[in-house]
Amino acid sequence: MTEAPAEQGRRRRSIDPTDALLTVDDLQVHFPIRRGILVERQVGAVKAVDGVDLTIPRGSTVGLVGESGCGKSTFGRALLRLVEPTGGSVHFDGTDLLALDDEQMRRMRRQMQMVFQDPMASLDPRQDVESVLTEPLRAHRIEGDHRARARELLDLVGLPATALSRYPHEFSGGQRQRIGIARAIALEPQLIVADEPVSALDVSIQAQVVNLLEELQDRLGLTYLVIAHDLAVVRHIADVVAVMYLGGLVEQAASDELYAAPLHPYTRALMSAVPIPDPEVEDTRQRILLAGDLPSPAAPPPGCRFHTRCPFRQETRCDDERPQLRSVATRPPSHRVACHWAEDIDAGRIQPRASAVVEPDAS
Numbered sequence: 001m002t003e004a005p006a007e008q009g010r011r012r013r014s015i016d017p018t019d020a021l022l023t024v025d026d027l028q029v030h031f032p033i034r035r036g037i038l039v040e041r042q043v044g045a046v047k048a049v050d051g052v053d054l055t056i057p058r059g060s061t062v063g064l065v066g067e068s069g070c071g072k073s074t075f076g077r078a079l080l081r082l083v084e085p086t087g088g089s090v091h092f093d094g095t096d097l098l099a100l101d102d103e104q105m106r107r108m109r110r111q112m113q114m115v116f117q118d119p120m121a122s123l124d125p126r127q128d129v130e131s132v133l134t135e136p137l138r139a140h141r142i143e144g145d146h147r148a149r150a151r152e153l154l155d156l157v158g159l160p161a162t163a164l165s166r167y168p169h170e171f172s173g174g175q176r177q178r179i180g181i182a183r184a185i186a187l188e189p190q191l192i193v194a195d196e197p198v199s200a201l202d203v204s205i206q207a208q209v210v211n212l213l214e215e216l217q218d219r220l221g222l223t224y225l226v227i228a229h230d231l232a233v234v235r236h237i238a239d240v241v242a243v244m245y246l247g248g249l250v251e252q253a254a255s256d257e258l259y260a261a262p263l264h265p266y267t268r269a270l271m272s273a274v275p276i277p278d279p280e281v282e283d284t285r286q287r288i289l290l291a292g293d294l295p296s297p298a299a300p301p302p303g304c305r306f307h308t309r310c311p312f313r314q315e316t317r318c319d320d321e322r323p324q325l326r327s328v329a330t331r332p333p334s335h336r337v338a339c340h341w342a343e344d345i346d347a348g349r350i351q352p353r354a355s356a357v358v359e360p361d362a363s
Contacts, residue, residue, distance in 0.1 A: 015239055017334065021058040021191060021223050022079065026051050027088035029071070029078050033298060046298045048074040050247035051088070053325065056191070061217065061224040063238030063255070065231060065270070069294050071247045072227045073117075076193045079225070080112050081105055093190070110140055113184040117196035119176035123168040129154070129179055130164040136186045153182040156219075157212060174205035178212065185216060195227045210237055231274050235259055240334075243267045246305040247297055249325055253335035263328065263337040263346055265312045266290075287358040304340070311356030312345050 029049040032042045048071045056062045064072050077083040079090055081097060090097045092112060100108060116122035123132055133150040136142075142149075151161045157178040168176055177197065184192055194213065198206040210233060216222060228234050234241055235255060242252040243266065251264040262268050269288040290309045295301055301308050307318040317323075317340045325336040328343055344350045 015057050015060045017055075017057050019058045020055045021093055022054075022056040022225075023089075023091045024052060024054040024079070025089045025091075026053060027075065027078060027090065028052075028086045029074050029083055030086040044298055046296075047247050047300060048297055049078060049085075050297075050300070052244075052247075052249055054242060054249065054252075056223060056225060057240075058190075058223055059217075059221060060239045061226060061237055063234035063241045064225060064227045064244060065229060065234050065241060066244035067229060067294060069297070070244045071297070072229075072244055073195050075244070076114070076195050076225060076227050079193060080109060080114055082114070107140075110187045111189050112191045112193070113187065113189040115177075115180050115184050115192060115194040115197050118200050119173065119180045120168060122180055123176060125168055128165055128167050132168075132179060133164075133183055133186055136183060140187060142187070149186070153186055156185065156216065157182045172205075173201050174209060177201060177209055181209075181212065181216070185220060185222070188220070189222070191223045191225070193225045193227070196229070197226065198233060199228065199230065206233065213237065231259075231270060243270070246295060246300055248305060249338065250306065251335075251337045252325065253331070257332070257335055261346075263331070263335070263342045264306075264339050265310050265345065265352075266306050269311070288352060289356050289358060291356065304338075311352035312341060312350050314341060314350070317341075 027049055028047070028051060030045040030047050033044040033046060034040045035043050052075060054062070064075065066072050074083055078085045085098060092108065095108065097105065097108065127135070130147065130150050133153050134146040137146050137149060147164070150164055154161055154163055159175065159178055159182070163171070168179070171179065197213070198209050201209060213224065214237060217224060224237075226234060226237055238255045240252065241255050241258045243250050243264065245266050251258065251262065251267045258267065259271065262271050265288070269290050272287045288311055290311070292309050295305070295308060303320045304310070304318045304323055307313050310318065321340065323338040323340050325338045327333045327336050328346070330343065330346060339345070341350055
């Protein structure tokens with residue numbers, strides 16, 4: 001795969017990878033499938049998240065990417081227990097979140113907040129902005145001048161104080177997302193889960209919101225989990241990128257390294273589809289095509305979840321043995337991949353099927 005040009009202007013922060021703010025081990029979120037009229041019975045489960053391990057260092061931005069339906073949003077909501085996990089563990093700053101009762105978890109959410117994908121749907125249309133921003137303060141019984149705090153929050157996200165008396169429908173999409181971000185930082189949290197924070201916005205506005213998130217991180221010392229399907233956005237903002245497929249992680253690495261030289265076949269296919277604003281590079285690079293659709297999480301394939309679409313599929317191991325995230329000798333230990341044949345694919349000893357490859361200048 002031809003290496004893409006380095007991203008210009010992306011920040012470089014000094015992150016201690018051993019200082020974990022959030023640690024997720026074998027997280028599972030299964031939604032039961034029930035049938036029956038008089039007597040309801042469970043006949044299966046949708047395995048939206050199925051055995052995810054992830055560590056988010058303090059002060060970092062971790063990007064979680066993957067196609068629609070892979071379980072990204074469910075994973076983010078499960079961290080805050082907006083969706084109850086089925087199994088595994090989530091430790092936030094040393095506290096086991098899954099062991100907390102409802103009231104303890106409610107108090108813990110002062111430290112963990114969420115920015116939702118659709119700002120219009122996540123803001124109450126019957127509340128003015130002042131009420132939206134002060135509601136978290138009232139709910140957690142924060143003392144002080146709430147109106148002054150609301151004005152301060154608006155200033156942090158670049159909106160005038162006159163916005164306090166207005167309602168969500170009076171703002172543009174970008175402004176509404178700024179209000180949603182202001183609400184998320186009202187309680188001075190440590191962690192923010194941003195679920196597709198710019199996907200509902202015009203392209204011209206996306207960069208403004210991404211820059212705002214970066215400025216707030218520098219000013220307030222925030223830690224982010226940014227969930228997205230736009231690889232360009234994640235490359236700009238993330239220190240570490242984790243790639244998700246059908247409920248599990250298939251690759252995780254530092255952002256620059258992952259974009260320059262991905263290991264997993266799924267990540268390679270995703271990266272080969274990202275446009276590069278350089279005609280000389282764009283016209284000469286190879287593209288990898290994926291066959292078929294994403295399988296159902298209610299009936300995931302045995303073995304490697306990706307083997308039904310993988311252009312590098314081998315007859316042995318792929319169909320019956322699920323690979324685990326692991327390091328490979330040719331990459332830093334922090335670069336982990338869930339593929340039995342990662343080393344052979346990387347060294348060129350295993351080539352993709354010819355039908356899955358679009359060569360340069362091919363029509």
